[in-house]
Amino acid sequence: MDTFRYLGSVLQKDGDINEDVRHIISAGWLKWQQASGILCDKRVPQKLKGKFYRTAIRPAMLYGAECWLTKRRHVQQLSVAEMRMLRWFCGHTRRDRVRNEVIRDRVGAAPIEEKLTQHRPRWFGHVQRRPPEAPVRNGVLERIDNVKRGRGRPKLMWDESVKRDLTDWNISKEIALDRSVWRLAINVPEP
Template identity: 50%
Template sequence: MKIYERLVDSRLREMVTISQEQWGFMPESPFLFVLTLDCIVKLLEEGPLRTILYADDIALVADSREELEEKVRLWQVALADNGLRLNVKKTKFISSEQCTRPILDCQGEAIEKVEEFRYLGSDLSEEGSVDQAVRGRINAAWLKWRESTGILCDRRCSRTLKGKLYRTVVRPALLYGSECWALGKAQERQLHAAEMRMLRWACGWTRRDRVRNEDVRAVMKTAPIQLKMREQRLSWYGHVLRRPEDHPIRLALDFEAPGKRPRGAPRKRWKDVIKKDLAEVGAMPDDAFDRMRWRRIIRTADPATARD
């Protein structure tokens, strides 16, 4: 197979002339692109959690508007020196503080400030709220549900099959990224209501039929959405704990933001949610280093896959 690929690549190179403007279509370009970005990061000597790279997405973190503007200009110059350019129209910035002045690049072009944006499939808000992320996941789940109505709304299909389809197609879309959410009661109710509506419609029931939620779940063989989210959070928490202490993700877990929290009832943090989850399943952080034991502790099986 490798010989065939090399032969095809060689034939294409003989038949097609690739100009410098089409450099991005060359077979080696992904590797060269990643290598170039890695060299730029080492050149700028950014600390951990200050520059986050994923494929061609670059996230810069700064403590002030002036610092962020300076970092953008440094990156713009470094990219230009290596034959790349920063697409200002696709570049956005978000601030956790009130910031009215725009950020300017090297050419004086303003970078747009937004209140929320989507990064790697997750919605981020300047307020740190997960409301938009929850709404986005609910919409994505309904989209998958509508794509599957040929089975979910077919009375000839068994409810067991419908439940399996929901668990494998619809629910993953609803829970994508939920392991990083610090949910409140209101967001949990939204997710619960969306799931129950999908399950009831798949069964052909409405609220007027007065069928309890527990009975609907038993028929569809589906565990509560709150318990599945807890399982995903603790699974991700275990992955983080097993990382080396100097790994960026461990540094993010142990990071303490400067300043004091407001008086009254401060916003719930992810650590607070994890602490509550650990108490509910009766686990300790040290249990995460034993993968098999940790998996048994945190697992919430659906009724269809429950074992004695």
């Protein structure tokens, strides 16, 4: 068996997250189906549908994503699923040729890529605030210097992706570690 489930995540033998991303997307669609009576009702305002999406469906799709090492294709899969949901409850198809930004403005939802990059540094602060002997700290892998490695680009490590996210958001490591300041620094309002 190449995969197994642990605490709501699907872990693969090779360490990839393809099955976990697929599982999270299906969890989002399950929440969508449970709420389809509200989301497909034309009498419900689109802003209210967007608020429901942001509070019920997107958290189901982002559960556990703060510790993922996402590749572009994983983010693309999440983005495609999100846009299908948003288009559906707006009553549009891709054939209508309505731009993604227009749909996001109507429902008031930020792109899921932004939310992924907001979750990772928050989890980083949580991990770094724990004592060194905590089990969550043991799970963080670091590169060992002076070790002969194979050819090609080295694999992206989780802490390197967090550092990239911190520089993208222009946030220092100290702010990421301070919980009270972090909420103010990263809390970007929805459009």
